[in-house]
Each structure stands twice: as structure tokens, then as C-alpha cells.
Amino acid sequence: MQPQQAPAGRSSSPLKIILIVLGVIVVLGIVAVVGTGWFVMNKIKQAGVDPELMQRSPALAMAKMAAAFNPDLEVLAVDEKNETVQVREKSSGKTMTLKLADLKNGKITVDDSAGGQVTIGGEAKLPPWVPAYPGASMRSNVSVSGTEQDAGSVQLTTADGLEQVRRFYEDELKKKGMKVESTQSGDTGWTLHASDEATERTVTLVAAREGDQTAVTVAFTRK
Numbered sequence: 628m629q630p631q632q633a634p635a636g637r638s639s640s641p642l643k644i645i646l647i648v649l650g651v652i653v654v655l656g657i658v659a660v661v662g663t664g665w666f667v668m669n670k671i672k673q674a675g676v677d678p679e680l681m682q683r684s685p686a687l688a689m690a691k692m693a694a695a696f697n698p699d700l701e702v703l704a705v706d707e708k709n710e711t712v713q714v715r716e717k718s719s720g721k722t723m724t725l726k727l728a729d730l731k732n733g734k735i736t737v738d739d740s741a742g743g744q745v746t747i748g749g750e751a752k753l754p755p756w757v758p759a760y761p762g763a764s765m766r767s768n769v770s771v772s773g774t775e776q777d778a779g780s781v782q783l784t785t786a787d788g789l790e791q792v793r794r795f796y797e798d799e800l801k802k803k804g805m806k807v808e809s810t811q812s813g814d815t816g817w818t819l820h821a822s823d824e825a826t827e828r829t830v831t832l833v834a835a836r837e838g839d840q841t842a843v844t845v846a847f848t849r850k
């Protein structure tokens with residue numbers, strides 16, 4: 628699939644937010660392996676993170692550290708009680724709040740000052756206008772919501788074959804009035820793209836056979 632270019636004039640905040648969150652997770656993983664010895668604590672101090680904060684709340688300290696490494700972001704405030712870090716995107720002036728209270732449950736939420744929100748993890752779910760494959764398990768939820776566009780991605784797995792899953796999605800998406808195009812189809816996987824110009828909704832599905840399971844990534848957008 629060819630990547631779509633971002634419309635001119637829009638901020639790339641959601642992408643930067645996701646990169647920050649991934650940075651937090653990576654650094655937390657490093658700390659979990661290496662520990663909080665002298666070397667690690669010294670590097671944290673050099674990055675402008677209070678070592679005492681690292682002891683009290685590693686997640687907050689790592690979020691502050693990850694944001695500090697991005698030259699377009701400025702850390703404005705750290706709220707230990709509510710486990711949040713507020714940052715400002717210098718290029719757009721937008722402020723964003725990273726909510727880390729649910730990190731232990733595998734969920735991170737980021738709100739921005741324009742009313743947008745990015746959620747990584749948590750309960751995987753699809754909007755009502757996107758068909759869910761019967762009996763499939765869902766995981767790896769990522770969602771972005773805002774005043775201009777909503778988007779998200781969910782991974783489904785089922786024991787049913789590739790062709791059976793493809794036929795289901797072709798039929799169900801057409802029933803919802805969407806135009807369905809097959810951009811790739813074969814024995815090892817397939818790709819479907821569906822769109823509805825009237826409602827400005829799109830669904831892209833990428834499926835592959837993994838062992839005895841069919842794995843499907845469902846990505847959706849609504850303007």
C-alpha cells in the first residue's frame with residue numbers, strides 16, 4: 628500500500644505523540660533490565676530528570692526524559708498525584724497531556740489542547756460501522772480522535788481461512804454502502820480497501836496466514 632501524504636497545514640502531533648509513547652515504553656524496558664544503578668541514574672540526571680522522581684514514579688520520569696529528547700517538545704509540568712506529564716509542541720503551540728496512570732495495565736492516553744486524543748492499548752474495539760469478524764479475538768488497539776478526524780487500528784485473529792475471511796468483509800462492507808477494492812490477493816494474504824465518500828469513512832484490511840490462524844489488521848478513519 629502506498630502511504631498517503633498528510634494534508635498541508637495540519638499538525639503531525641498524533642505521530643509525534645505515538646513516538647514519544649513508544650520511547651517511554653522502550654526506556655522503561657531498558658530500566659527494567661538494567662536496573663536503577665549508578666550509570667542509569669547518572670544518565671537520567673544528565674537528561675534533566677530528578678533521580679528522586681525516578682525512584683518515586685519511574686513512568687513519569689521516563690516520560691519526561693523521552694519528551695526531553697525531542698527538540699520540538701517542551702516539558703511544561705509533571706503531576707505526580709495524577710500521573711500526568713504536560714508537554715508543548717513548539718512548532719504548533721499545542722499542549723499535550725500524557726496520562727500514565729493506566730500504564731501498568733498496558734494503556735496510555737494522550738490528550739491535546741485542540742480536543743484530540745490518542746489511546747494505545749486498553750480494550751480493543753471497533754466502531755459500529757466497521758464489521759467485526761464473528762468469533763475472532765481482538766487485540767492491540769490504537770485509536771486517535773479529534774475535531775478533524777477519528778482513526779484507529781485493531782488486530783483480529785481467527786482460525787477461519789483467508790478466503791472465508793475475505794468474502795465476509797467484502798460482503799459486509801458492501802452491505803454498508805462502501806466501495807470495496809482489492810489491492811492485493813494471494814495464497815499467503817490479501818489487502819482490501821473500502822470507502823464511502825458520502826460519510827468520508829475508509830476501512831483498510833490487511834490479512835495474512837500465521838500458522839493455523841488468519842491475522843487481520845483493520846485500520847479505519849472517519850473525517
